[in-house]
Amino acid sequence: MPSEKLSDTKMADLKSRLKALGNRYAVQILEVLSPQTGEIIPELGWDEIVDGILVLEGHEISKMREGSERTQEQVIYEEERGRLASGGTLYESMNKLVHIGFVQGLGEKGRKNRSFKITHDGRLALSAIKTMQGLIGGDTEVSKMARLLLRHKNFVSLLPGQEKFLREIGDVEGNLVIQMPPGSGKTFLAMIIILLRLQAGERCVYLTPYTSLNRQIIEEYGELFEHLGYSVVKYDAQSRVTEEDLNRADLVVGIYESVLFSLMHQREWTKGIGLAVIDELTELDSLTKRVQPQNLGTDRSSRLDFLVTLLKERAQTITLSSRFGETEEVLSWLDAEVFRPSFRLRPDEFLVTSGPDGAVVVSSDGVQRCICREKNLIDAVHEHIGDYKKKSMLFVVGTRLGAEELAKWLAKSHPREAHEGVLERVVRPAEVTSLTRSLSETLNCGVAFHHAGLQTSLRGRLEQEIKEGRVRCVVSTTGITAGTSFPFDSVIMVFDGSLQFLGTRSRYLQISGRIGEYHLHRHGGRVYLVFLQPSRRFRTVDDLRERLLHSQLEPLTPNAVDPSSFTNLVSREISEATRFKPDSLKERVLDLLRGSFNAFIDDGYLVKAERDVDGLIKWMKNSQLLESTGQFLKPTQKTRAAIDAGLDIIDYERIRDPLASLKVIEEEDALIDILLEFRLVQSARPRTVMPSDIELYLAELAKPEGWLVELTDGRNMVKKQVLLDWISEMTMAEVIDNAERTAEGLKVGDRPAWGSGLDDGDLVSLVTWSSSIAFTISDYLDRVGSNALAERFEVLGNQLKYGVKQDLGESDLMTLEFRDSTETSSRPISRTEARTLFEHGYQTIERVVKKDIDASKEGLARERFAANCGLEEDLALSIYKSALNRVRERLSG
Incomplete structure (x- = not known):
């Protein structure tokens, strides 16, 4: 019975509070009295409260100068002010707010100089009202x-x-x-x-x-x-x-x-x-x-x-x-x-080092210090956190291999419960490779690794599981820090000599910020800097503490050297004119560069840029990319075609002669050799960048040393093998395993050529970028009238895009998208499905629709297609429906 009486009392109190808030001007009074975030609670008199309510209603406070005539706005404002101040409603609402405890009255009641301030209960009430109203006042x-x-x-x-x-x-x-x-x-x-x-x-x-x-x-x-x-x-x-x-x-x-x-x-x-x-x-x-x-x-x-x-x-x-x-x-x-908001939330920061009696964990301000029983520093972090299975943790390391190895170790030494369905949602059957098998093993123990070697689509699904809290222990390279916040309770940065990205305080803040301010605000957070071994950047733990935790933020300083972008900027200006004078071109380029940040912070930037424009024009003339017409220069017809097609002019000069000597009937490896000369393809892992003479001139660098040439030649063998395997319709796992075997045999001098293999995500990047270059070459060849060769590169682009042989590259089957009974959204046809159709006589989308049309036979064409195409019936019918829609679109369009 006492609990019922207490409940009745609480209900009556709630009703009286709601009733007080229902009075006219009650909410406006609370809003006027409420301070902004971080400010002191104000004490306001009647005049200030009246003015505040008028501002909330959209009026501008308009004070009249002595001796001046009132404007129409001032007249309206004074009338509204008088209405509020003379009526009894405002005062009655205030009395009820004071009585219920939402507002505290200061001074004697009835006196003109009485002031008011909002109480804690009043601020809670106002917050609740704002939540119901959508949190944002005003009508801007x-x-x-x-x-x-x-x-x-x-x-x-x-x-x-x-x-x-x-x-x-x-x-x-x-x-x-x-x-x-x-x-x-x-x-x-x-x-x-x-x-x-x-x-x-x-x-x-x-x-x-x-x-x-x-x-x-x-x-x-x-x-x-x-x-x-x-x-x-x-x-x-x-x-x-x-x-x-x-x-x-x-x-x-x-x-x-x-x-x-x-x-x-x-x-x-x-x-x-x-x-x-x-x-x-x-x-x-x-x-x-x-x-x-x-x-x-x-x-x-x-x-x-x-x-x-x-x-x-x-x-x-x-x-x-x-x-x-x-x-x-x-x-x-x-x-x-x-x-730039002045208030900032900051996680608790700890340095973890080895000591004679065990691991030492010290707070960044030196106030907290403890010695853990564990000598292993990663074990010590878990000990310091406590019940780690209830906490989400992000470990940041410097290399892909480091991420994989630490994830495997954590899966054995500190396993967690794996959420149901995570593995099936992240790793799909068609994506099984040695890398995804390793990921599957760690996911089964509640641990994941994350790096750019994983396919982009798989990384996206994994990141979704992390954000939704179903994967709560992640080991990652610094790529996970690229702008996405996750709900981690702790971020652990492992300094083992390889974490080169993390050299400045601003980079440190970027990584520690993966906790997310919202999560930090609600639950707090910790950052651990684990000092495993010294590096050139951090020789001692004091270096680490000083540079990352206590130093000032460094200014932004871009690299002044990028020959490719600089050359493209010059090409852009060249393409705008039919012909040009070298000096006028140089001035246009310099005028653009004057607006750059490099020019803003470095007085010598434009001096070097002027020298570079002169050198670049001279190189283009000597390379016969430009031709003279009196005092003027102009791009040759083929140079203009290359620029218009989107070819980098340095890449174009490098492949111009080999491309001109190609025949349409060339073997695919000759076409691949052309692609490997492009910087975009060279920048895919394993990196095979080999600067040209003009790039070295612009960067003021000497020729590459012999070891780099040897390494690049070997890695090009790996890339060429990968691309040829891919367009022979090998599976991703087979392509990567072949590449690994080729890479294992590479040497630079008498040393192994480390880092010459590639992962799943690297393969996707390599074939995607190679496909893009093939299409661009095709565009260029079409512009200069080499139509047959242009068509061959178009087909090669399709082969690389879809991972198919030449016959399927010439077909439009790979462009089909459909939704089958097991899918919630449409998906592209797989190359295995397309190959099955092709081998059963359905070489094009049109053949899918028309091959089985026969008025002399019973039943529907789609049913005969499903029976004859070699695919499971439901899948076949879905493909037929999509193909039929495509044919109808062509006929109607």
Whole structure:
């Protein structure tokens, strides 16, 4: 009985509180009295409360100067103010709020100078009301878009930084640099701005450094944009996207290099860009401390500099990143404002080292110190965490092999319960290789490894399982830190001499931020720096502590050397004119480069650029890429065709003569040799970059040493074998095993050529990029009238794209997509299914539909097809339906 009476009391109290909030002006009073995040609770008098309510209602406070006439706005404001102040409703509502305990009255009741402040109960009540109302007050365009995105994401609250943005930032008119920690909601804010620009009829681009980030953006926001009637296109090497798709798109989500390619070649779709959002601006900082022939062109910081330089002159520019040093330089360069919330959450940080009596775990501030029983430092981390099975943990290491080996060790030494269905969702039967078998073994023990050697699609499924909390122990290379926040309780960075990416405080913050600010806000978090052995960068644990935990943030400093991008920029200017004078061309190029960040921070950059333009023009003349017409120069007909087709001019000069000598009946290995000369194909693992003389000149480098030439020649053998095996329809596992055997026999001098094999994801990248180059060569050959050879490279592009022999490369069967009874969405036909159809006489989509049409026979053509094609009946009928739709589309189109 006492509990029932207590319950009745609580219910009566709740009713009285709700009744008080139902009075007119009650909620507005609480809003006026409520402080902003981090501010002191104000004490306000009646005049300030009245003014605050009028502001909430949309009025501007308009004070009159002595002796001046009142404006119409001032008259209206004074009338509204008098109405509020003279009526009894406001005072009555305030009395009820004071009585119920939501507001505290200060001073004697009835006195004019009495003031009020909101109580803790009042703030809780206001928070509850805001939650029911959608959390965002006001009726600005920004707040409307925020409410729309909150509903789409099914979020019940904004993060502190997002609240501050909505409170302080109106419609963003100019360029803006947003600096917020990982996982604090930067992308959400960018989407608000994108929606506003799309409503204004402007095309937008969202630029990311990695395909995984592209995928994440599309997965999280693509459906919303499509629902609102906006076309969204994903643009990267893994996407099947045409120029027509890009021309129609309202929003293009692309990686840096893909969009830079379009800008360099002045594709039509880039001419209408109104807003550019650049994610991870910290990529503008170079990781390359010393440029060498083997790493020339691998640093993307200079490419990002070119990209932003070309975009900021034509589009509003928004950048997203965590903090970096000397932000004012970037603000001046971009002519931008900065949004940088002052409050930051920070995880607990610990250094883990070996001691004489066991592992030593010390907090970064030196306050906490404990000696663990375990001498193994990874075991010590688990001991320090406690019940590790209840915690999610991310281990970050420097190499793929290191990630795999540590994951296997953790699966044996610290196994966890594997969630049901995870393995089946992550690893599909068709993807079984030695690498995915290893992943399957660790997943069965609740542990995963993650690196770029896994296929992109598999990584995407694994990341989804991690985000949803079904995989709670992950060992990864630094690639997992690329912009995606996961719900990890602890991040453990293992310094074993190989973690070269992690050399600055800003990079450290990027990795430690994988905990995510939302998770940090709700549950806290820990970061462990495990010092296993010294390296050139960190010789002692004190070096580690000083550089990563206590040093100032470094400024962004891009690499000044990227011969390929520089050459393409010159080619871009050449293609704009029928003919040109060298000096005028040089001035146009220098004028563009003056807008770069490199030129902004380095006075000597343009001096070198001027020398490089002169050298490049001289090389192009000597290579007969340009021809003279009096005082003018102009590209040859074939050079212009190469530029228009999208060929890198250095690549083109390298393959021009071998390509001209090719015959249509050449064996496939001769065609593959052409592809291996392209920098894009060379940059796929195992890396085979071999700079040309003009690249070495532009980079001011000497010729490569003999060991690099020997290593590159050996790795080219591996790549050639991989591509030939792939287009002979070997399985992925067979291709990789063959490559491993070839790589094992390679030597540089008398030493093994380490790192010459490749993983699943490397294979996908290699064949995808090779296919893209084959199509580009085909385009060039078509432009210069070599139609038969152009068609052969088109077929080769299909062979590499789908992993099929020449006969299937010439067929359109591989373009079929269908949905069978076991699939929830459509999928492309597999090469095994296509080969079965081909061998049974169905060589094209049209043959699938028409081969079994026979009026003299009973039954339907599709039923005869299902019986004759060699495939299981339900699968065959699904394929027939898709083929029939394609044929009808052709006839109607």
